[in-house]
Amino acid sequence: MTRNHLGLPVEPLRNVTPEERDALARDGAAVIHGVLPEAWIDPLRDAVEDLLANPDYLERGQTEDSARAMGGPMINGFMGWLHNEVFAALATHSPASEIAKQLLPGQSVQYFYDQLFVKRPGVDSGTPWHRDRNYYSIDGKDFVSIWVPFDPVLADETSVTYIKGSHLHEDVLDRSGRVLPGGHSPSGLFGDLSANPQGVETVSWDINIGDVVVHDLNTVHMGGLGRTNSAIRRAVALRYLGDDITYNESLPGIPSLPELLEIYRARWPDLEVEDGGKFDTRAFPLVR
Numbered sequence: 001m002t003r004n005h006l007g008l009p010v011e012p013l014r015n016v017t018p019e020e021r022d023a024l025a026r027d028g029a030a031v032i033h034g035v036l037p038e039a040w041i042d043p044l045r046d047a048v049e050d051l052l053a054n055p056d057y058l059e060r061g062q063t064e065d066s067a068r069a070m071g072g073p074m075i076n077g078f079m080g081w082l083h084n085e086v087f088a089a090l091a092t093h094s095p096a097s098e099i100a101k102q103l104l105p106g107q108s109v110q111y112f113y114d115q116l117f118v119k120r121p122g123v124d125s126g127t128p129w130h131r132d133r134n135y136y137s138i139d140g141k142d143f144v145s146i147w148v149p150f151d152p153v154l155a156d157e158t159s160v161t162y163i164k165g166s167h168l169h170e171d172v173l174d175r176s177g178r179v180l181p182g183g184h185s186p187s188g189l190f191g192d193l194s195a196n197p198q199g200v201e202t203v204s205w206d207i208n209i210g211d212v213v214v215h216d217l218n219t220v221h222m223g224g225l226g227r228t229n230s231a232i233r234r235a236v237a238l239r240y241l242g243d244d245i246t247y248n249e250s251l252p253g254i255p256s257l258p259e260l261l262e263i264y265r266a267r268w269p270d271l272e273v274e275d276g277g278k279f280d281t282r283a284f285p286l287v288r
């Protein structure tokens with residue numbers, strides 16, 4: 001078994017199957033059960049504690065509307081890999097990065113960023129319906145998101161829920177082909193979290209430790225409220241870019257938000273991201 005510099009296994013417990021790959025292409029999302037070795041879980045949980053105790057991460061790595069402290073309703077932190085070695089290893093030398101390569105076969109896969117979602121029990125702070133694309137300064141389609149939970153998650157609690165097939169349409173259509181209101185709003189928000197869209201098929205899963213959930217750049221999805229969970233729910237979403245992704249500076253989002261560019265420039269003062277060009281591989285490392 002290959003191990004990374006932290007001694008953690010690099011290979012997934014099994015490869016992605018053709019059926020899982022087909023589900024991602026068809027539905028825009030898929031669950032891949034039993035791939036992350038258990039050896040990763042405690043280091044990842046410790047990494048979350050480490051990040052949540054790091055004022056630099058909490059202050060600079062969160063957007064304005066995010067909670068500011070562990071006592072807040074929800075943590076939504078960015079770029080943990082720049083602050084924590086376990087997150088950095090997960091990004092590029094882990095079963096997750098191997099799965100990204102399997103889902104973008106033959107491509108030059110780059111790590112885009114990570115986003116941590118911590119939901120405490122009993123709170124109502126969910127992740128509203130949205131499409132990831134609307135939050136990015138990128139063009140292209142070669143992309144995969146890998147959502148890695150560090151706690152078991154029930155489908156009717158804080159699991160992620162997807163509108164099946166929504167990645168295939170610029171607008172979100174109901175089963176009769178009608179455009180759903182809010183399905184293509186410029187902010188990327190589909191609407192109110194509590195209002196489940198009518199006339200569409202949604203999918204979510206009970207997730208165990210070791211499972212991951214993968215989704216397309218364009219799939220509309222949400223993350224449930226913590227109201228009903230009995231325990232904390234911690235998960236990180238890792239985003240990977242493939243061959244055809246280029247930077248589009250006219251689209252406000254990641255990574256062009258000033259607070260995020262500041263994080264990169266603090267580390268790589270000469271970093272330039274050229275409009276229409278590929279991303280620099282120091283800040284967006286290649287998965288080898």
Ligand SMILES: O=C(O)CCC(=O)C(=O)O
Pocket residue numbers: 117126127132145147160221222223224235237
């Ligand atoms: O974990 C969540 O609540 C939401 C996850 C999500 O929206 C994402 O990974 O894009």
